[in-house]
Amino acid sequence: KAGVTQTPRYLIKTRGQQVTLSCSPISGHRSVSWYQQTPGQGLQFLFEYFSETQRNKGNFPGRFSGRQFSNSRSEMNVSTLELGDSALYLCASSWWTGADTQYFGPGTRLTVL
Amino acid sequence: EDQVTQSPEALRLQEGESSSLNCSYTVSGLRGLFWYRQDPGKGPEFLFTLYSAGEEKEKERLKATLTKKESFLHITAPKPEDSATYLCAGATNTGNQFYFGTGTSLTVIP
Numbered sequence: 001k002a003g004v005t006q007t008p009r010y011l012i013k014t015r016g017q018q019v020t021l022s023c024s025p026i027s028g029h030r031s032v033s034w035y036q037q038t039p040g041q042g043l044q045f046l047f048e049y050f051s052e053t054q055r056n057k058g059n060f061p062g063r064f065s066g067r068q069f070s071n072s073r074s075e076m077n078v079s080t081l082e083l084g085d086s087a088l089y090l091c092a093s094s095w096w097t098g099a100d101t102q103y104f105g106p107g108t109r110l111t112v113l
Numbered sequence: 114e115d116q117v118t119q120s121p122e123a124l125r126l127q128e129g130e131s132s133s134l135n136c137s138y139t140v141s142g143l144r145g146l147f148w149y150r151q152d153p154g155k156g157p158e159f160l161f162t163l164y165s166a167g168e169e170k171e172k173e174r175l176k177a178t179l180t181k182k183e184s185f186l187h188i189t190a191p192k193p194e195d196s197a198t199y200l201c202a203g204a205t206n207t208g209n210q211f212y213f214g215t216g217t218s219l220t221v222i223p
Contacts, residue, residue, distance in 0.1 A: 004156070033211070042215035043157075043200065056210050090156050100145055100204075102211070104156030 002027065004093050004105035012111045018079040021108045025072050025093030031055075032074040033102065034066060037088040049074050050097040078110075086112045115140045117203050119214035126191055126221050134186040134217045140203035146184045148177050149200040151216070157200055191221045 005024045013019050025032050033056075034046040045058035049068035066076045072093075078085055088109050092102035118137045126132055138146065145164050149157035161170045163179035170177050174195065176187045186199055202213040 035213075040215075043202075043211075043213035045210050045212070048210070058210070092156075098144075100147070100162045101159050103159065104149075106154070106156050 004091060004103050006089075006091055006105040006108050008108060009106065010109045010111075012113065013081050014113050015081055015083060017081050018077065019081060019110060021076045021078075021089055021091075021110075023074045023076070023091035023093075023105060025074070025091075026103055029093035029095045029103075030072050031094045031097045031099065032068060032072065033092045033094075034074070034076050035090045035092065036060075037090055037107070038086075043090065046076070048097065055097050081112045083112050086110060115203070115205065115212050117201060117212050117214040119199075119201055119217050121217060122215070123218045124220070126188075126219070128192060128221055128223050129190045131187070131189045131191070133188070134199055134219070136184040136186070136201035136214055137182060138184070138201075138203045138212075139182075140205060140212055142206040144204045144206040146179055147202045147204065147211070148184070148186055149202065151198045151200055160199075188219070191219075193221045193223050195219065196221045 007022045031050045033048040035043045037043045048056040052068045063079045068074045088107045090107045092104045094102045120135045145162045148160040151157040161177040166181045178185045198216040198218045200216045202211045204211045
């Protein structure tokens with residue numbers, strides 16, 4: 001069974017640009033959550049999508065947005081990038097919102113210069 | 114405010130030297146307490162879920178326990194391959210939001 005895949009794995013952008021990250025969940029999983037991981041803050045919840053609807057949202061500015069497609073694949077977009085957006089972005093999938101086991105992808109390492 | 118705090122930040126053990134990692138939580142309406150292992154350059158890997166105080170779960174050299182305010186990850190006779198960052202997280206019973214601690218970086222020296 002294929003795991004969670006994230007593309008691209010590495011990304012370098014400059015301030016002010018925007019970026020789109022992609023996450024393909026495990027087959028059959030319908031919930032996708034996004035997290036930002038930084039050395040100082042650890043993993044912080046961005047948002048969760050289930051059946052193409054945003055179910056939960058963390059405390060991040062509106063520059064961070066996402067969506068989910070009918071095949072459960074999800075994308076995350078960050079507009080007007082800031083230096084502080086440099087982080088590892090992880091997505092996690094589970095078969096249902098509220099399911100206890102989340103399976104994480106390898107992450108996308110975003111560097112903002 | 115819901116939060117999870119882990120200690121110590123870093124731990125160095127000799128191979129075979131047992132120890133415990135601590136996770137303190139204040140999560141209203143806790144649905145479950147989760148432990149993950151994260152290796153460098155990889156996403157977290159699920160280890161355990163604990164649901165109620167007094168519950169214990171074991172996997173190889175790891176045992177997780179839960180009280181009303183803390184969880185402990187006990188590592189018995191660790192091996193170098195146990196070196197990783199261990200993360201704990203609390204999930205609320207409203208929605209599917211997980212609150213993660215900043216992790217304990219464990220190094221096991223041969």
